Amino acid sequence: MMEIGKAEALLNAQIFSKGSEDLSEHFISAAKQILKNIREKNNPVDLKVTDLTDEVIRQLTARMTRQYATSNPLELAERVGLHIVNVDDGRTDWTGRLLTRDGVWLLLINKNLNDNEYRETVASFVIARELLPRLSNWPQGVDQTFIHEVTAAGMVILFSDI
Amino acid sequence: MSLSKDTIRRWIRDLVDKYGTNDPYRLAEALAIEIHEINNGNNNWIARALQDKRTGIWVIVINHKSPEEERAFGVAHELMHILIHQRNPLPRGDDLEILCDFGANEIIRR
Numbered sequence: 133m134m135e136i137g138k139a140e141a142l143l144n145a146q147i148f149s150k151g152s153e154d155l156s157e158h159f160i161s162a163a164k165q166i167l168k169n170i171r172e173k174n175n176p177v178d179l180k181v182t183d184l185t186d187e188v189i190r191q192l193t194a195r196m197t198r199q200y201a202t203s204n205p206l207e208l209a210e211r212v213g214l215h216i217v218n219v220d221d222g223r224t225d226w227t228g229r230l231l232t233r234d235g236v237w238l239l240l241i242n243k244n245l246n247d248n249e250y251r252e253t254v255a256s257f258v259i260a261r262e263l264l265p266r267l268s269n270w271p272q273g274v275d276q277t278f279i280h281e282v283t284a285a286g287m288v289i290l291f292s293d294i
Numbered sequence: 295m296s297l298s299k300d301t302i303r304r305w306i307r308d309l310v311d312k313y314g315t316n317d318p319y320r321l322a323e324a325l326a327i328e329i330h331e332i333n334n335g336n337n338n339w340i341a342r343a344l345q346d347k348r349t350g351i352w353v354i355v356i357n358h359k360s361p362e363e364e365r366a367f368g369v370a371h372e373l374m375h376i377l378i379h380q381r382n383p384l385p386r387g388d389d390l391e392i393l394c395d396f397g398a399n400e401i402i403r404r
Contacts, residue, residue: 215332217353229346236334236355240346 179266186285189259193286196262203290205255209239214261218243226254227276230260235243237261255290259283297378297385299396305377306400316396317404318370322354327376328367333358341368343375370398 179188197203200211209216215236220243227249229240239257241250260279304352310316313324324331329352337359345352354372374397378385385393 138395171318176380215330215355217328217330219328219349219351221326221349221351223349226349229349229351231344231346231353233342233344235336236332236344238330238344238353239351240351240353265348275370 171221179194179263181267183265184282188265189283189285190289192262192266193259193283193289196259197289205258205290208258208290209261210293212258212261214239214258216241221246222268227280228257229276230279232264244292252287253280255287256280256283258290259286297381297393297394302374302393302397303400306397306404310401310404316401318366318373318398318401321401322369322373325376326375327350327373328353328356329357331354331358335359340364341372343372344381351360367391367398367402370401371395373401 189284196208200208202208202211206216216239219240219292224242224244226266227242227245231240239254239261241253241257245253256279260283263283308322312379313321315324319329328351332355334357337357339357340360341356343352343354354369354376356368360368371394374394375390377397378390378393379381385389
C-alpha cells in the first residue's frame with residue numbers, strides 16, 4: 133500500500149506539474165478519493181480496544197512522527213500538547229498517570245524513574261495521548277500496565293533512531 | 295451539615311497560621327499540590343485542579359495566557375476546590391463555586 137506521505141507528494145506533483153492542465157478533473161477527484169481512503173485507514177477515529185493490534189499502533193505512531201517531524205518522545209509530548217508534570221511522592225510503584233480535563237492533558241511522571249524508564253514512559257503515554265481520543269470504549273480501570281502493553285508496538289518506531 | 299462561610303474562614307485562618315503564608319502558591323506547595331503552568335492556546339480559563347485518584351496526587355494547572363493578576367486568585371480558588379473536595383457531602387454547582395470564591399478571597403486578603 134502506498135504510504136500517505138508518498139501519495140500526497142505524488143498528487144501534489146501531478147496537480148502542480150507543468151502538465152497539470154492535461155489532467156482531467158476526473159483523475160484529480162479519483163486521486164483525492166484514494167488519498168482520503170488512505171488517510172482514514174491511517175487515522176481511524178472510532179477504534180475499539182479489540183482493534184488495537186500492533187499494526188494499528190505502529191501506524192498511529194508512524195503517522196505521529198511524520199506529522200510532528202520528530203520521534204523524540206519529549207519533543208512529541210510537547211507537540212501533541214501533553215504536559216509533563218514531574219512528581220516525587222517517594223513511591224516507586226507507579227510510572228506515569230494520564231489526566232485530562234477541559235482539553236488539558238497532563239502526564240504525571242514519577243521522578244524516581246531512571247533515565248530509560250522515564251523516556252519509555254513518556255513515549256508510551258505520548259502514544260496513549262494520540263490513541264485515547266480515537267477510542268470509543270476505553271475500558272474502565274485502565275492502568276499504566278495496560279497503556280505500556282498497548283503502546284509497546286509503537287515504541288519500536290520512537291526508539292528506532294537511538 | 296452544609297459547609298458554612300464561618301467554617302471556611304476558620305480553615306483559612308488555621309492554614310495561614312500553620313504555614314505562615316497567605317501566598318496561594320506557597321500554600322499549595324506546603325500541601326504537596328503540584329502547580330503547573332501551561333499554554334494550550336486557549337485564554338478562556340485561568341486554573342483547573344485535577345486529581346489522580348490512584349496516587350491521590352493533586353495538580354493545579356494555570357493557564358499561561360490568563361492575566362497575571364488573576365492567576366493567584368485562580369490558584370486560591372482551586373485550592374479551595376481541593377480542600378472542600380475532602381468533605382462529604384460535597385457542595386455542588388453554584389454553591390461550590392461561590393464557596394470557592396469566598397475562600398479564595400479569604401486567602402488573598404489575609
